[in-house]
Amino acid sequence: MVTVTNLVLTAALAALGLASALPPKIGTIRTGDEKNSPNLGSGRASFKQVRGSRYRFNGARAVYKTYLKYGVPAPEDLVKAVAHTDALYSAEVKRGTGSAAAVPINADFDIAYVTPVTLGTPPQTLQLDFDSGSSDLWVFSSHLPTSQIRGQQIYAPNKSSTAKLLDGHSWSITYGDGSGSRGNVYTDNVTVGGLTVGSQAIECAQQVSSSFTTEDHIDGLVGLGFSTLNTVSPKSQLTFFDNAKSNLDSPVFTADLKYKQAGTYDFGFIDEAKYTGEITYVPVNSDPGYWTFPSSGYAVGSGNFTASSISGIADTGTSLVYLPTAIVTAYYRQVQGATNSRSYGGYVFPCASTLPTFTFGVGAARFTIPAAYLNYAPVTPGSATCFGGLQSSSGVGINIWGDVALKAAFVVFNGGNPPTIGWAAK
Numbered sequence: 001m002v003t004v005t006n007l008v009l010t011a012a013l014a015a016l017g018l019a020s021a022l023p024p025k026i027g028t029i030r031t032g033d034e035k036n037s038p039n040l041g042s043g044r045a046s047f048k049q050v051r052g053s054r055y056r057f058n059g060a061r062a063v064y065k066t067y068l069k070y071g072v073p074a075p076e077d078l079v080k081a082v083a084h085t086d087a088l089y090s091a092e093v094k095r096g097t098g099s100a101a102a103v104p105i106n107a108d109f110d111i112a113y114v115t116p117v118t119l120g121t122p123p124q125t126l127q128l129d130f131d132s133g134s135s136d137l138w139v140f141s142s143h144l145p146t147s148q149i150r151g152q153q154i155y156a157p158n159k160s161s162t163a164k165l166l167d168g169h170s171w172s173i174t175y176g177d178g179s180g181s182r183g184n185v186y187t188d189n190v191t192v193g194g195l196t197v198g199s200q201a202i203e204c205a206q207q208v209s210s211s212f213t214t215e216d217h218i219d220g221l222v223g224l225g226f227s228t229l230n231t232v233s234p235k236s237q238l239t240f241f242d243n244a245k246s247n248l249d250s251p252v253f254t255a256d257l258k259y260k261q262a263g264t265y266d267f268g269f270i271d272e273a274k275y276t277g278e279i280t281y282v283p284v285n286s287d288p289g290y291w292t293f294p295s296s297g298y299a300v301g302s303g304n305f306t307a308s309s310i311s312g313i314a315d316t317g318t319s320l321v322y323l324p325t326a327i328v329t330a331y332y333r334q335v336q337g338a339t340n341s342r343s344y345g346g347y348v349f350p351c352a353s354t355l356p357t358f359t360f361g362v363g364a365a366r367f368t369i370p371a372a373y374l375n376y377a378p379v380t381p382g383s384a385t386c387f388g389g390l391q392s393s394s395g396v397g398i399n400i401w402g403d404v405a406l407k408a409a410f411v412v413f414n415g416g417n418p419p420t421i422g423w424a425a426k
Protein backbone atom coordinates (compact mmCIF):
# COMPACT_ATOMS: atom_id res chain seq x y z
CA MET A 1 0.00 0.00 0.00
CA VAL A 2 1.44 3.39 -0.94
CA THR A 3 1.93 5.67 2.04
CA VAL A 4 1.32 9.40 1.76
CA THR A 5 4.95 10.04 2.75
CA ASN A 6 6.19 7.99 -0.19
CA LEU A 7 3.78 9.92 -2.41
CA VAL A 8 4.88 13.36 -1.21
CA LEU A 9 8.52 12.36 -1.64
CA THR A 10 7.78 11.10 -5.15
CA ALA A 11 5.87 14.27 -5.95
CA ALA A 12 8.77 16.35 -4.69
CA LEU A 13 11.19 14.42 -6.90
CA ALA A 14 8.74 14.71 -9.81
CA ALA A 15 8.54 18.48 -9.26
CA LEU A 16 12.34 18.61 -9.50
CA GLY A 17 12.16 16.54 -12.69
CA LEU A 18 13.71 13.61 -10.79
CA ALA A 19 10.54 11.65 -11.31
CA SER A 20 10.16 7.88 -10.99
CA ALA A 21 13.02 7.62 -8.51
CA LEU A 22 10.52 5.88 -6.25
CA PRO A 23 8.23 3.89 -8.59
CA PRO A 24 4.95 3.73 -6.61
CA LYS A 25 3.39 0.30 -6.00
CA ILE A 26 -0.18 0.39 -7.37
CA GLY A 27 -2.46 -2.16 -5.75
CA THR A 28 -1.29 -5.74 -5.88
CA ILE A 29 -1.59 -7.55 -9.18
CA ARG A 30 -1.35 -11.25 -8.45
CA THR A 31 0.33 -13.21 -11.26
CA GLY A 32 -0.94 -16.60 -12.39
CA ASP A 33 -0.06 -19.75 -10.53
CA GLU A 34 3.51 -20.06 -11.95
CA LYS A 35 4.05 -23.72 -11.16
CA ASN A 36 0.88 -24.63 -13.08
CA SER A 37 1.64 -22.28 -15.98
CA PRO A 38 0.99 -24.25 -19.23
CA ASN A 39 4.21 -23.39 -21.11
CA LEU A 40 7.08 -23.47 -18.59
CA GLY A 41 10.10 -25.48 -19.86
CA SER A 42 9.89 -24.14 -23.40
CA GLY A 43 12.09 -21.19 -22.48
CA ARG A 44 8.96 -19.07 -22.76
CA ALA A 45 6.55 -18.28 -19.99
CA SER A 46 3.36 -16.31 -19.73
CA PHE A 47 1.51 -15.50 -16.55
CA LYS A 48 -2.20 -14.93 -16.30
CA GLN A 49 -2.64 -11.60 -14.49
CA VAL A 50 -5.58 -11.34 -12.14
CA ARG A 51 -6.79 -8.34 -10.23
CA GLY A 52 -5.52 -8.48 -6.63
CA SER A 53 -8.32 -8.77 -4.08
CA ARG A 54 -7.25 -5.43 -2.58
CA TYR A 55 -6.96 -3.66 -6.02
CA ARG A 56 -8.96 -0.44 -6.22
CA PHE A 57 -8.95 1.53 -9.56
CA ASN A 58 -7.71 5.02 -8.76
CA GLY A 59 -8.13 7.39 -11.75
CA ALA A 60 -6.13 10.27 -10.32
CA ARG A 61 -3.24 7.94 -9.70
CA ALA A 62 -3.40 6.53 -13.26
CA VAL A 63 -3.02 10.08 -14.68
CA TYR A 64 -0.26 10.79 -12.16
CA LYS A 65 1.61 7.68 -13.32
CA THR A 66 1.58 9.03 -16.91
CA TYR A 67 3.26 12.27 -15.75
CA LEU A 68 5.87 10.15 -13.94
CA LYS A 69 6.39 7.89 -16.94
CA TYR A 70 7.31 10.82 -19.19
CA GLY A 71 9.23 12.68 -16.47
CA VAL A 72 6.77 15.59 -16.48
CA PRO A 73 6.25 17.28 -13.07
CA ALA A 74 2.67 16.55 -11.90
CA PRO A 75 0.53 19.61 -11.10
CA GLU A 76 -0.02 20.26 -7.38
CA ASP A 77 -3.79 19.64 -7.47
CA LEU A 78 -3.25 16.25 -9.15
CA VAL A 79 -0.79 15.24 -6.42
CA LYS A 80 -3.37 16.27 -3.79
CA ALA A 81 -6.11 14.31 -5.59
CA VAL A 82 -3.96 11.18 -5.60
CA ALA A 83 -3.12 11.53 -1.90
CA HIS A 84 -6.79 12.06 -1.05
CA THR A 85 -8.03 8.99 -2.96
CA ASP A 86 -5.21 6.84 -1.55
CA ALA A 87 -6.19 7.89 1.97
CA LEU A 88 -9.81 6.95 1.24
CA TYR A 89 -8.79 3.54 -0.11
CA SER A 90 -6.47 2.86 2.81
CA ALA A 91 -9.38 3.60 5.18
CA GLU A 92 -11.51 1.17 3.17
CA VAL A 93 -8.77 -1.46 3.30
CA LYS A 94 -8.73 -1.12 7.08
CA ARG A 95 -12.50 -1.77 7.43
CA GLY A 96 -13.19 -5.14 8.98
CA THR A 97 -15.34 -7.80 10.51
CA GLY A 98 -14.72 -10.62 12.95
CA SER A 99 -16.33 -13.93 13.84
CA ALA A 100 -15.48 -16.18 16.77
CA ALA A 101 -16.94 -19.20 18.57
CA ALA A 102 -18.80 -18.88 21.88
CA VAL A 103 -18.16 -22.20 23.65
CA PRO A 104 -20.03 -23.38 26.78
CA ILE A 105 -17.54 -23.80 29.66
CA ASN A 106 -19.43 -26.84 30.99
CA ALA A 107 -20.67 -29.84 29.00
CA ASP A 108 -23.71 -30.41 31.23
CA PHE A 109 -25.24 -26.93 31.40
CA ASP A 110 -24.48 -23.45 30.07
CA ILE A 111 -22.95 -21.59 33.04
CA ALA A 112 -21.11 -19.27 30.68
CA TYR A 113 -19.53 -19.15 27.20
CA VAL A 114 -15.91 -18.41 26.34
CA THR A 115 -14.32 -17.14 23.13
CA PRO A 116 -10.64 -17.37 22.12
CA VAL A 117 -8.92 -13.96 22.14
CA THR A 118 -5.27 -13.34 21.20
CA LEU A 119 -3.33 -10.66 23.04
CA GLY A 120 0.05 -9.13 22.28
CA THR A 121 3.13 -10.05 20.24
CA PRO A 122 3.80 -12.94 19.88
CA PRO A 123 0.08 -13.76 20.36
CA GLN A 124 -1.05 -15.10 23.72
CA THR A 125 -4.45 -16.82 23.45
CA LEU A 126 -6.91 -16.74 26.35
CA GLN A 127 -10.50 -17.98 26.61
CA LEU A 128 -12.58 -14.97 27.63
CA ASP A 129 -16.23 -14.54 28.67
CA PHE A 130 -17.87 -11.94 26.41
CA ASP A 131 -20.12 -9.93 28.70
CA SER A 132 -22.57 -7.35 27.34
CA GLY A 133 -23.41 -6.57 30.99
CA SER A 134 -20.04 -5.00 31.83
CA SER A 135 -17.36 -2.89 30.12
CA ASP A 136 -13.93 -3.99 31.34
CA LEU A 137 -11.64 -6.27 29.34
CA TRP A 138 -9.69 -7.97 32.11
CA VAL A 139 -7.54 -11.09 32.18
CA PHE A 140 -5.83 -13.49 34.50
CA SER A 141 -2.24 -12.25 34.39
CA SER A 142 1.34 -12.80 35.45
CA HIS A 143 0.65 -10.19 38.15
CA LEU A 144 -1.66 -12.57 40.09
CA PRO A 145 -0.47 -14.55 43.11
CA THR A 146 -0.13 -18.15 41.94
CA SER A 147 -2.49 -19.17 44.76
CA GLN A 148 -5.34 -17.45 42.86
CA ILE A 149 -4.60 -19.23 39.56
CA ARG A 150 -6.02 -22.74 39.10
CA GLY A 151 -5.42 -23.81 35.50
CA GLN A 152 -6.41 -20.56 33.82
CA GLN A 153 -4.34 -19.20 30.90
CA ILE A 154 -2.60 -15.94 31.83
CA TYR A 155 -1.54 -12.87 29.88
CA ALA A 156 2.05 -11.83 30.61
CA PRO A 157 2.58 -8.26 29.34
CA ASN A 158 6.32 -8.55 29.87
CA LYS A 159 6.34 -11.25 27.20
CA SER A 160 4.65 -9.01 24.63
CA SER A 161 6.80 -6.60 22.59
CA THR A 162 3.75 -4.43 21.90
CA ALA A 163 2.48 -4.18 25.51
CA LYS A 164 2.63 -0.73 27.11
CA LEU A 165 1.93 -0.02 30.79
CA LEU A 166 -0.88 2.53 31.29
CA ASP A 167 1.11 4.19 34.05
CA GLY A 168 -0.76 5.12 37.24
CA HIS A 169 -4.01 3.44 36.17
CA SER A 170 -5.93 0.73 38.04
CA TRP A 171 -9.30 -0.99 37.97
CA SER A 172 -11.64 -2.85 40.30
CA ILE A 173 -14.95 -4.50 39.43
CA THR A 174 -17.71 -6.41 41.24
CA TYR A 175 -20.35 -8.40 39.37
CA GLY A 176 -23.98 -9.08 40.17
CA ASP A 177 -23.14 -12.51 41.58
CA GLY A 178 -20.70 -10.98 44.07
CA SER A 179 -17.58 -12.07 42.18
CA GLY A 180 -14.93 -9.51 41.38
CA SER A 181 -11.34 -8.66 40.47
CA ARG A 182 -8.89 -5.75 40.37
CA GLY A 183 -5.45 -4.82 39.03
CA ASN A 184 -3.32 -2.62 36.75
CA VAL A 185 -3.64 -1.75 33.06
CA TYR A 186 -1.64 -2.24 29.85
CA THR A 187 -2.49 -1.49 26.24
CA ASP A 188 -1.73 -4.07 23.57
CA ASN A 189 -3.06 -5.59 20.34
CA VAL A 190 -6.22 -7.67 20.81
CA THR A 191 -7.64 -9.93 18.09
CA VAL A 192 -11.06 -11.61 18.07
CA GLY A 193 -11.97 -13.83 15.14
CA GLY A 194 -9.69 -11.99 12.69
CA LEU A 195 -10.62 -8.49 13.92
CA THR A 196 -7.71 -6.64 15.56
CA VAL A 197 -7.75 -3.58 17.80
CA GLY A 198 -4.33 -1.99 18.42
CA SER A 199 -3.77 -0.32 21.81
CA GLN A 200 -6.77 -1.96 23.51
CA ALA A 201 -6.78 -1.48 27.29
CA ILE A 202 -6.06 -4.88 28.83
CA GLU A 203 -6.82 -4.88 32.54
CA CYS A 204 -4.39 -7.27 34.22
CA ALA A 205 -5.71 -8.95 37.37
CA GLN A 206 -3.61 -8.64 40.50
CA GLN A 207 -6.46 -10.11 42.58
CA VAL A 208 -9.54 -12.19 41.70
CA SER A 209 -12.37 -13.48 43.94
CA SER A 210 -12.53 -17.18 44.80
CA SER A 211 -15.37 -17.87 42.34
CA PHE A 212 -13.08 -16.76 39.49
CA THR A 213 -10.19 -18.87 40.80
CA THR A 214 -12.47 -21.94 40.91
CA GLU A 215 -13.98 -21.17 37.48
CA ASP A 216 -10.94 -22.61 35.67
CA HIS A 217 -12.41 -22.35 32.15
CA ILE A 218 -12.69 -18.56 32.25
CA ASP A 219 -9.43 -16.62 31.79
CA GLY A 220 -11.11 -13.22 32.02
CA LEU A 221 -13.89 -11.13 30.53
CA VAL A 222 -14.42 -8.93 27.46
CA GLY A 223 -16.90 -6.24 28.42
CA LEU A 224 -19.31 -5.39 25.59
CA GLY A 225 -21.46 -2.97 27.57
CA PHE A 226 -21.24 0.79 27.07
CA SER A 227 -17.81 2.27 27.89
CA THR A 228 -19.37 4.56 30.52
CA LEU A 229 -19.34 1.50 32.82
CA ASN A 230 -15.56 0.96 32.50
CA THR A 231 -13.87 0.97 35.93
CA VAL A 232 -10.32 2.05 34.93
CA SER A 233 -9.16 5.09 36.92
CA PRO A 234 -8.13 7.91 36.67
CA LYS A 235 -8.96 7.74 32.91
CA SER A 236 -11.67 5.23 31.94
CA GLN A 237 -10.99 3.11 28.84
CA LEU A 238 -12.99 2.06 25.79
CA THR A 239 -14.34 -1.44 25.22
CA PHE A 240 -13.04 -3.65 22.42
CA PHE A 241 -16.27 -2.99 20.50
CA ASP A 242 -16.08 0.80 20.94
CA ASN A 243 -12.44 0.75 19.78
CA ALA A 244 -13.25 -1.48 16.79
CA LYS A 245 -16.49 0.26 15.78
CA SER A 246 -15.09 2.92 13.40
CA ASN A 247 -13.24 0.23 11.41
CA LEU A 248 -16.19 -2.17 11.22
CA ASP A 249 -18.24 -2.48 8.03
CA SER A 250 -21.27 -1.87 10.30
CA PRO A 251 -21.19 -0.74 14.00
CA VAL A 252 -22.76 -3.95 15.29
CA PHE A 253 -21.96 -7.19 17.05
CA THR A 254 -24.30 -10.17 17.12
CA ALA A 255 -24.77 -13.03 19.60
CA ASP A 256 -25.85 -16.45 18.37
CA LEU A 257 -25.57 -18.40 21.64
CA LYS A 258 -26.74 -22.02 21.70
CA TYR A 259 -28.08 -24.60 24.15
CA LYS A 260 -25.24 -26.92 25.19
CA GLN A 261 -23.26 -26.26 22.04
CA ALA A 262 -20.96 -23.63 20.60
CA GLY A 263 -22.46 -20.54 19.00
CA THR A 264 -20.78 -17.42 17.61
CA TYR A 265 -20.13 -13.74 18.22
CA ASP A 266 -19.85 -11.75 14.98
CA PHE A 267 -18.49 -8.22 14.73
CA GLY A 268 -19.25 -5.75 11.95
CA PHE A 269 -21.87 -7.69 10.03
CA ILE A 270 -25.19 -9.47 10.32
CA ASP A 271 -25.04 -13.08 9.05
CA GLU A 272 -28.37 -13.77 7.38
CA ALA A 273 -27.73 -17.52 7.63
CA LYS A 274 -27.96 -17.31 11.43
CA TYR A 275 -31.62 -16.30 11.71
CA THR A 276 -35.02 -16.77 10.13
CA GLY A 277 -37.75 -14.23 9.39
CA GLU A 278 -37.24 -10.57 10.26
CA ILE A 279 -35.14 -8.88 12.94
CA THR A 280 -37.28 -6.76 15.29
CA TYR A 281 -35.37 -3.70 16.50
CA VAL A 282 -36.30 -1.75 19.62
CA PRO A 283 -34.65 1.33 21.20
CA VAL A 284 -31.84 0.94 23.75
CA ASN A 285 -31.45 3.20 26.77
CA SER A 286 -27.66 3.18 27.24
CA ASP A 287 -27.75 5.65 30.16
CA PRO A 288 -27.19 2.97 32.82
CA GLY A 289 -24.37 1.66 30.61
CA TYR A 290 -26.25 -1.55 29.81
CA TRP A 291 -28.10 -2.73 26.68
CA THR A 292 -31.41 -1.81 28.29
CA PHE A 293 -34.48 -2.44 26.12
CA PRO A 294 -38.27 -2.79 26.52
CA SER A 295 -39.87 -6.22 26.27
CA SER A 296 -43.56 -6.08 25.34
CA GLY A 297 -44.84 -8.86 27.60
CA TYR A 298 -44.85 -12.61 28.30
CA ALA A 299 -46.76 -15.87 28.25
CA VAL A 300 -46.36 -19.04 30.32
CA GLY A 301 -46.62 -22.21 28.25
CA SER A 302 -49.67 -22.14 25.98
CA GLY A 303 -51.35 -19.48 28.17
CA ASN A 304 -52.49 -16.06 26.99
CA PHE A 305 -49.87 -13.44 26.23
CA THR A 306 -49.84 -10.71 28.88
CA ALA A 307 -48.96 -7.36 27.30
CA SER A 308 -46.71 -5.53 29.75
CA SER A 309 -43.69 -3.28 29.15
CA ILE A 310 -40.74 -4.86 30.95
CA SER A 311 -37.47 -2.90 31.00
CA GLY A 312 -34.45 -5.21 31.21
CA ILE A 313 -30.88 -5.67 30.02
CA ALA A 314 -29.51 -8.10 27.44
CA ASP A 315 -26.60 -9.64 29.34
CA THR A 316 -24.46 -12.33 27.68
CA GLY A 317 -22.40 -12.59 30.90
CA THR A 318 -25.30 -13.71 33.09
CA SER A 319 -26.46 -17.33 32.85
CA LEU A 320 -30.14 -17.02 33.81
CA VAL A 321 -33.21 -14.81 33.26
CA TYR A 322 -34.25 -12.55 36.15
CA LEU A 323 -37.75 -11.00 35.89
CA PRO A 324 -40.32 -9.36 38.21
CA THR A 325 -41.67 -11.66 40.94
CA ALA A 326 -45.25 -11.53 39.59
CA ILE A 327 -44.13 -13.04 36.28
CA VAL A 328 -41.90 -15.65 37.94
CA THR A 329 -44.59 -16.84 40.36
CA ALA A 330 -47.05 -17.09 37.44
CA TYR A 331 -44.54 -19.38 35.74
CA TYR A 332 -43.77 -21.67 38.70
CA ARG A 333 -47.50 -22.00 39.54
CA GLN A 334 -47.50 -24.27 36.48
CA VAL A 335 -44.63 -26.47 37.79
CA GLN A 336 -45.46 -29.43 40.04
CA GLY A 337 -43.44 -29.31 43.28
CA ALA A 338 -41.80 -25.95 42.59
CA THR A 339 -40.78 -23.91 45.64
CA ASN A 340 -38.86 -20.71 46.18
CA SER A 341 -36.00 -22.18 48.24
CA ARG A 342 -34.14 -19.95 50.64
CA SER A 343 -31.39 -22.57 51.04
CA TYR A 344 -30.80 -22.86 47.29
CA GLY A 345 -31.38 -19.16 46.68
CA GLY A 346 -34.17 -19.40 44.16
CA TYR A 347 -36.96 -21.42 42.55
CA VAL A 348 -36.27 -25.16 42.49
CA PHE A 349 -38.40 -28.14 41.48
CA PRO A 350 -38.10 -31.91 41.03
CA CYS A 351 -35.81 -32.47 38.01
CA ALA A 352 -38.45 -34.85 36.58
CA SER A 353 -41.09 -32.08 36.56
CA THR A 354 -42.65 -31.15 33.24
CA LEU A 355 -41.89 -27.50 32.64
CA PRO A 356 -43.87 -25.06 30.50
CA THR A 357 -42.12 -22.95 27.89
CA PHE A 358 -41.73 -19.20 28.53
CA THR A 359 -42.51 -16.69 25.77
CA PHE A 360 -41.39 -13.05 25.81
CA GLY A 361 -42.28 -10.24 23.45
CA VAL A 362 -40.03 -7.77 21.65
CA GLY A 363 -42.34 -5.35 19.90
CA ALA A 364 -44.80 -7.45 17.94
CA ALA A 365 -42.37 -10.40 17.81
CA ARG A 366 -42.59 -13.36 20.16
CA PHE A 367 -39.69 -15.57 21.34
CA THR A 368 -40.31 -18.84 23.10
CA ILE A 369 -37.71 -20.29 25.48
CA PRO A 370 -37.94 -24.10 25.28
CA ALA A 371 -38.71 -25.92 28.56
CA ALA A 372 -35.30 -27.64 28.48
CA TYR A 373 -33.53 -24.28 28.75
CA LEU A 374 -35.60 -23.49 31.87
CA ASN A 375 -34.53 -26.67 33.66
CA TYR A 376 -31.13 -25.16 34.30
CA ALA A 377 -29.22 -27.67 36.41
CA PRO A 378 -29.36 -29.96 39.46
CA VAL A 379 -28.82 -27.86 42.62
CA THR A 380 -25.82 -30.10 43.34
CA PRO A 381 -24.29 -32.71 41.03
CA GLY A 382 -26.63 -35.72 40.78
CA SER A 383 -29.40 -34.13 42.87
CA ALA A 384 -33.05 -34.87 41.96
CA THR A 385 -33.82 -31.21 42.69
CA CYS A 386 -33.22 -28.77 39.86
CA PHE A 387 -32.65 -25.00 39.75
CA GLY A 388 -34.82 -22.93 37.43
CA GLY A 389 -33.46 -20.93 34.51
CA LEU A 390 -36.05 -18.22 35.35
CA GLN A 391 -35.61 -16.46 38.70
CA SER A 392 -36.96 -13.37 40.42
CA SER A 393 -35.16 -10.05 39.85
CA SER A 394 -36.39 -8.63 43.18
CA GLY A 395 -33.02 -9.33 44.84
CA VAL A 396 -31.05 -8.18 41.77
CA GLY A 397 -32.64 -4.74 41.31
CA ILE A 398 -32.75 -5.01 37.51
CA ASN A 399 -34.44 -7.36 35.05
CA ILE A 400 -31.84 -9.42 33.18
CA TRP A 401 -32.28 -11.34 29.91
CA GLY A 402 -29.31 -13.64 30.38
CA ASP A 403 -28.08 -16.60 28.32
CA VAL A 404 -31.23 -18.71 28.95
CA ALA A 405 -33.18 -16.15 26.88
CA LEU A 406 -30.41 -15.04 24.50
CA LYS A 407 -29.77 -18.58 23.25
CA ALA A 408 -33.43 -18.78 22.15
CA ALA A 409 -32.81 -16.02 19.60
CA PHE A 410 -30.32 -14.28 17.29
CA VAL A 411 -29.51 -10.92 18.84
CA VAL A 412 -28.05 -7.82 17.13
CA PHE A 413 -26.35 -5.28 19.39
CA ASN A 414 -26.41 -2.17 17.20
CA GLY A 415 -23.86 0.37 18.44
CA GLY A 416 -24.96 3.02 15.95
CA ASN A 417 -26.38 6.39 16.93
CA PRO A 418 -28.86 5.85 18.51
CA PRO A 419 -28.09 2.36 19.71
CA THR A 420 -30.80 -0.28 19.20
CA ILE A 421 -31.10 -4.01 19.80
CA GLY A 422 -32.56 -6.48 17.34
CA TRP A 423 -34.08 -9.90 18.03
CA ALA A 424 -34.78 -12.61 15.48
CA ALA A 425 -35.89 -16.24 15.56
CA LYS A 426 -33.43 -18.91 14.43
Ligand SMILES: CNCc1ccc(Oc2cccnc2)o1
Residues within 6 Å of the ligand: 112, 129, 131, 133, 134, 175, 176, 177, 179, 211, 212, 215, 218, 221, 317, 318
Ligand atom coordinates in the same frame (compact mmCIF):
# COMPACT_ATOMS: atom_id res chain seq x y z
C1 LIG B 1 -19.61 -17.16 38.61
N1 LIG B 1 -18.81 -16.12 39.20
C2 LIG B 1 -17.54 -15.87 38.47
C3 LIG B 1 -17.88 -15.28 37.16
C4 LIG B 1 -17.69 -15.85 35.94
C5 LIG B 1 -18.14 -14.93 34.99
C6 LIG B 1 -18.57 -13.84 35.69
O1 LIG B 1 -19.01 -12.69 35.18
C7 LIG B 1 -20.28 -12.23 35.47
C8 LIG B 1 -21.01 -12.67 36.55
C9 LIG B 1 -22.29 -12.12 36.77
C10 LIG B 1 -22.74 -11.16 35.87
N2 LIG B 1 -22.01 -10.76 34.81
C11 LIG B 1 -20.77 -11.28 34.61
O2 LIG B 1 -18.43 -14.06 37.02
